[in-house]
Amino acid sequence: MEKKYLFSPGPTMLPPEVVLKMAEPIMHHREPEFEKVFAEIREGLKFLFQTKNEVLVFTSSGTGAMEGAVSNLLSKGDKVLVVRGGKFGERWGEICKAYGIEFIPIDVKWGRAVDPKRIQEALTSDPSIRAVYIQATETSTGVVHPIKEIGGVLRRVDGTVLVVDAITGIGVFDMPMDQWGLDVVISGSQKALMLPPGLAFAALSEKAWKFVERSNLPKYYFDFKREMKAIQKNQSAYTPAISLMVGLRESLRLIQQEGLTQVFRRHERLARATRAAVKALGLDLFAPETPSPALTAVKVPEGIDGLKLQDLFFERFGITVAEGQDRAKGKIIRIAHLGYYDRLDMVMVISALEMLLHEMGHRFELGKGVKAAEEVFLG
Numbered sequence: 001m002e003k004k005y006l007f008s009p010g011p012t013m014l015p016p017e018v019v020l021k022m023a024e025p026i027m028h029h030r031e032p033e034f035e036k037v038f039a040e041i042r043e044g045l046k047f048l049f050q051t052k053n054e055v056l057v058f059t060s061s062g063t064g065a066m067e068g069a070v071s072n073l074l075s076k077g078d079k080v081l082v083v084r085g086g087k088f089g090e091r092w093g094e095i096c097k098a099y100g101i102e103f104i105p106i107d108v109k110w111g112r113a114v115d116p117k118r119i120q121e122a123l124t125s126d127p128s129i130r131a132v133y134i135q136a137t138e139t140s141t142g143v144v145h146p147i148k149e150i151g152g153v154l155r156r157v158d159g160t161v162l163v164v165d166a167i168t169g170i171g172v173f174d175m176p177m178d179q180w181g182l183d184v185v186i187s188g189s190q191k192a193l194m195l196p197p198g199l200a201f202a203a204l205s206e207k208a209w210k211f212v213e214r215s216n217l218p219k220y221y222f223d224f225k226r227e228m229k230a231i232q233k234n235q236s237a238y239t240p241a242i243s244l245m246v247g248l249r250e251s252l253r254l255i256q257q258e259g260l261t262q263v264f265r266r267h268e269r270l271a272r273a274t275r276a277a278v279k280a281l282g283l284d285l286f287a288p289e290t291p292s293p294a295l296t297a298v299k300v301p302e303g304i305d306g307l308k309l310q311d312l313f314f315e316r317f318g319i320t321v322a323e324g325q326d327r328a329k330g331k332i333i334r335i336a337h338l339g340y341y342d343r344l345d346m347v348m349v350i351s352a353l354e355m356l357l358h359e360m361g362h363r364f365e366l367g368k369g370v371k372a373a374e375e376v377f378l379g
């Protein structure tokens with residue numbers, strides 16, 4: 001017998017309660033029964049995003065909402081800032097390019113967070129900048145960016161919006177959208193929301209909606225105004241992923257039951273234990289200064305092939321961890337702890353890591369990583 005486990009930062013493991021709901025006979029999306037589901041989802045999402053604004057739901061992967069946050073907010077001739085500290089920061093630039101939007105990159109060394117002062121300086125030196133695009137967690141490097149501080153910078157700039165890709169962030173750590181002055185917050189279903197891929201979310205502040213009113217870039221499927229009209233009637237403009245929505249209602253219920261504070265505390269603890277464990281094995285973090293509570297990016301020790309290590313996780317134990325992308329390929333592995341994970345899940349993945357490193361010739365005392373994790377949990 002072989003079990004399978006996902007420790008990748010999306011998709012993540014699914015709670016049985018959610019899976020069972022999604023297996024129920026499908027309903028029709030124009031029936032009152034579905035409207036009730038949608039009404040509950042709307043409230044749950046506002047709770048999760050910590051906003052009084054509407055959270056739009058799209059049937060797409062997260063990138064769809066990212067694209068929408070460019071095509072719906074900007075107009076021809078606009079100029080924006082893009083924070084690029086990994087694959088997903090680069091994606092913001094690629095989307096801007098596809099829409100003919102000029103962007104000024106703020107390049108950050110992979111594994112580091114952006115300094116909000118750089119954003120402040122860029123905005124001061126060029127007041128024509130209309131938006132700042134960034135990630136909450138840059139999933140390719142395991143870094144968390146200082147979103148609260150950047151929100152503080154943007155609050156003082158009337159003509160510029162802050163757009164946060166929180167696909168790896170919402171439901172992991174505290175990011176009260178309204179309180180921090182975040183203008184657009186994006187998320188996706190296959191991370192802390194404990195669902196399969198297929199849903200994307202976008203919440204917009206009043207300031208952001210003014211940008212939408214003016215926007216003249218081409219758009220069709222990802223049309224925020226059209227979707228806003230529909231959602232107010234507990235509808236979506238087009239056929240939604242009905243079963244995923246039913247699953248979403250359940251995952252939002254689970255999150256509400258646990259409570260946001262407890263959800264954030266759990267993630268923080270799982271992250272702390274994972275970091276302590278890998279350090280105890282003599283490994284270094286890829287983002288030592290600002291590691292994310294969503295995932296831990298670990299440098300593979302000298303002489304060990306990271307891709308081979310990732311393959312062996314699956315071959316030996318049925319565990320999927322993520323490899324490094326692009327320039328980090330073969331150099332890091334990424335272990336996720338966002339969504340449906342608990343203490344023993346982390347003890348298990350650390351134990352597997354120990355056995356594999358041992359097999360690959362890395363010398364350390366067996367059990368040291370597990371012990372370090374246990375000490376965090378007991379502490």
Ligand SMILES: Cc1ncc(COP(=O)(O)O)c(C=O)c1O
Pocket residue numbers: 009010061062063064088135137138139140165166167168188197
């Ligand atoms: C931070 C971040 N942004 C964007 C994406 C892209 O989302 P999707 O693959 O759902 O389009 C991901 C997915 O891993 C992500 O982690």
